Structures are given as structure tokens and as C-alpha cells.
Amino acid sequence: MNLEKRVLVTGGTGLVGKAIETVVKEEKQTGAHEVLNETWIFCGSKDADLRDKVETDALFEKHKPTHVIHLAAMVGGLFHNMAHNLDFFRDNMSINDNVLHASYKYKVVKVVSCLSTCIFPDNVTYPIDETMIHNGEPHTSNFGYSYAKRMIDVLNRGYHEQHGCLFTSVVPCNVFGPHDNFSPSCGHVIPALIRRMDDAMRNEEKTFTVWGSGKPLRQFIYSLDIAKLFLWTMRNYDSIEPLILSVDEEDEVSIAAAAEAIKHALGFEGRLLFDTGRADGQHKKTASNKKLRSLFAPEFTPFHLAVRDTVAWFRDHRDTARL
Template identity: 35%
Template sequence: MTVGAHSLPNELNRDATFYVAGHRGLAGSAIVRKLQSVGFENIVGKTSKELDLKNREAVFEFFAEVKPRYVVLAAAKVGGILANSTYPVDFLSDNMRIQVNVLDAAREAEVERLLFLGSSCIYPKWAEQPIREESLLTGHLEPTNEAYAIAKIAGILHVQAVRRQFGLPWISAMPTNLYGPNDNFSPSGSHVLPALIRRYEEAAASDAPAVTNWGTGSPRREFLHADDMADACLHLLENYDGPDQINVGSGTDVTIREIAETVASVVGFTGETEWDTTKPDGTPQKLLDVSKLAQMGWTSKIGLREGVERTVAWYRDHAGALRK
């Protein structure tokens, strides 16, 4: 049985050309590691200096020359609440151009299998917890990152449109909060977990008596190690063919206070943790319903403490080269 001229999902050909857009980022680098670990020999990645994905002509030329059989679109302009709320035009415009160029060029090149990587921020701010895939477009978005979310929603709809119009078996995956090697640990641009790792690591190194975190520590968040996410993405590419985006997560969440305690313990910080309750907490809970992925035979394998230990070790090995 085929979709258009292409086979339905099965084991991907390890000798085929596989392009990972965003191969040096948190998600993309994890996907490259996963592909290498299972025997893919021809993985292609280009830095933004080598190939500006916002340059439509350059992207089309790249696809025409390389002719990848498989693609994961993990390239995106990303950032935390501060960056998203300060530069909404950048987050909307850059991400829309990246997606439209890559998806259009991949369609013209008749890429056989493509996975578009989104973000859990696509779901409504007050979606019922845990958040099911069907919650997409059923309510208002979180205002602080709605520009980024709208771009990612457009990517999902673009993939669905390609399936309908051209019959290509492309899919989308929506990971929860990711962390791990090659994360952004900068004070102004990082998400909560890498920010906590840097904060506690610096406090431990300087023998600071206390660390102050924003809010009450009560909001609940789900975290997934990037290597787990990459494993799930390959599983989806080889086992799933459908128009709906699939949630990728651990299926469990912890409070911000609990994750802070875990980070403090891993880095060896023995001082006090204080909470500045004049600062906002954000959404009370954000947990994905991952039952569809579980029904396909995949569940996360890296526990939170193990994942934090791995990430702290990577951070220490690369601290000198990280963004300030």
C-alpha cells in the first residue's frame, strides 16, 4: 500500500541521505546523535552561515543538489519568555520563513519522509490537562509566546496541506519542555531548567549563601531529555503516518520547586533557596497527554534526575564555550 508514490512507514534506509535542519541545536543535535547510533551513514547538516534557511533561493538550491530522502525540520528561532515577548516580530517572521522555505523545497524535491518538530506552546493557555492533540486551535494562546506558537501552528497545517494535496506521508511531532546537551544556558535566553542549572552551578562555585528563583515554585512542568525526544522522533518516522501532530513527552510533571531541589542536589549546592513571590508564576500546569505515542509502543526512558546529571556534566565540560 502506498501514499502517492511513497511507501507507508517502515524502517528507514540507513544508507539514504538524511537532512537534519538545525543540527547543532538542542533538538537537532540529539536527532543527529540518535541517527548515528542506529547506523545512518549519510546525515547532512548545515550551519546558518553555510545555509541561511530564511533565504528561499539558497534553500531550493540546497535541496536540488543534496536530494535528501528524509528530513527532520528542527531549525527554529527559539527563546524564553523574555525573548519571545521582546521580539515577537522576529519569532514570527524568522520561523515562518524557515518553515515555508524548507517545506516548499522539500516538497519540490519529493522528500519521502519529513518530520516537522513543533513545541507544546502551540496549545491554548487554558487547555484541559493533560493536553491532548485535539486541543489544538480550541482556545487562546499564551500571550507572551503567541508569535512563536502561531508560526509553529502554521507549520503543522503546512504539513497537513502537503499530505492532502500531494500525498506525501509527512508528519509532525510536538515535544514538551526539552533539556540536555547543546541547550541555551544564557541568562537572558534560556528556559527554566538550563537557567536553574547555570544559577545553582554558579552559586555553588562561588559559595553563595542563597539562590533566588522567580515565583512561588508551585507551577508544574513536564521535562523530557532531548535524547528521549530524538528516540521518539525516529520511532514516529518508522511507525506513524497520519495528519495529526503527536505529543512527545514523559507523561509526568514536577513542580518548579521540585526541579530546583533536584538541580541544587546534583550540582552540590548546599545553601538556601528563596522564592521571589512578587515575580509571576506563569501557567499553573503544562502536561502533555502522551497516550497516542504510548499506544504506538514508545515511552520515555531517561528519568529526570539521571537527565539532569547528564546535562550538568555536559554543562561543566562546555561552560567555557557557552553563550554568556
């Protein structure tokens, strides 16, 4: 007999949480059998301050989840990280410790926590894989966030060894899509570029300046694709070992190419310039999805189509999007 699941999604009002909610609604509409015995609860910062142990425990007491997808985090783009590394470390350490201890305390069957490819060592051979998370220091630009995220893996192992808990983690590459944070200062590269280039078009500017050289390489994954992988992981992946959720290595694109794709999707006719006086951050962090593909056959939305759909969503929701 299948366990009746009550799935609590922390950070459920953010980019990935909203994508998971969209996919779950689609499954319910099509009558997918996996979702029939699942109740989904999407919580955001208005429901509880997860940095606070008392509020975290109260959230778990209220909803009594059997499963948790832990997305909540203090997040930001390159320049926001560089200016607030201590805050990123302290806030994320508190959030992760409170959520995982509440999951243990309230006997949650499985927790799937979200890490990031930025946690991997800066000086490493490529492609990176799941065995390399702790093999050196992360890039100096976001060491606070990176070390806090790495500690989720340490906590998972500790709860498993000491209490037998099935707490695991996934490592997505750069996620973007509807409901992203489009702030130029706090958002990640794709949404920040979309917002800034849209502003340039509104101001009838003839050029647009990309911050940095445009040379760094990234693997980008559409939020609806990563949402489906989170559902698969929650339902099927029963190891505490981290699992990289990434597009293929050959799908890596430069920041310059990403800016060109956004330019095309927006219809911006001006010229792109590059401010090489600004920091580039980590040059590359190419991840291998070999382990994922050995377990599952994911399908990925082509990058240019995902950019097109994200731009369309932003334009339709500019007045209510996070700016």
C-alpha cells in the first residue's frame, strides 16, 4: 500500500517552487498516477522565517509533512554574493539546520534539499561530479553561500548515520524561468540581463552593456525541466549521496551567447557591449549528469526556447515580478 504523502516545499513561492507547483497542477489535470496520493504544501517566507527555530518547528507542527523538498535559501547574483558573504553563510546555515532538524523531529520520511554547482571547488578538473563537492575551496566570490550549502551534505550524512534518516540533496546547474528574481543587483545572470535589456529598450537606448567580459561558461536549465527532476528524485531516488541535475556538458553556453539569445527573444536591435572592468566570477563549472542519466532519461527544453518563454512571461508579468 502506497504511503499517503504530504509534501512540504520550503521556498515554495520562488523560482523552482513555482515551477514544481505548475508541474504538479499539470499532473493532477492529466490524472498522472504518481500525484494521486500526494498532498502538496508550498510555503514561502510569509509562512515562517526558517532562520528561526521556533517558527520552523511551528510550520512542521502545522502541516505534519511526510516528505520535504527544501528550496528555501538566501540567494543572489554574483555581485550581491561578493558584498554579503557573511550574511549568506549565517542565514543559510540557520535555515538548513532548522529545516533538517525539524524534519528529523517530526519523522519526515524523505528530504530532498537543493544545493548548487557553485559549491564545487574553484580549482578542479572538469567535468565536476558528485564525488568532488568537498575536494577544495569554492570560488572566493560566493564562499559564504557555497560553504553553507556544502554543509547540507554533511548534515544529511550525520542524520543518516546517527538516526537512519533518508535526507538527500540535488545539485542543479543554473536555473532560470518564470517567477525568477529579475533584480539587476540580486537576480542571477539570465533574469538580470532580461530586466536590464528590457529597460534599455524602454529607454530607446542604442547599446546595451553586459557586465563582465561575456566569456564565462554556464549550463542553464529551464525551471519547468528542473521541477520534473525534483519530482522524480522525491519519488524514486533513495540514496543520501548528492545527485547532479544538469543539462548535458555540450549544452554549456557563454554569457555572451546567453545575452545574444535574450537580445533575440526581446527583439532588441541595439549593439551589445561588454564591461571588462567588472568581475566575471568563476570562468566555468561544467557539471556531469552521467549519474542522473544512468538512473533516468531526462528531457531538456532547448535553451533558446526556454529564454523565449521566460522573456514572454516577464513581459506579461513585469508589474508583479520580483524586480
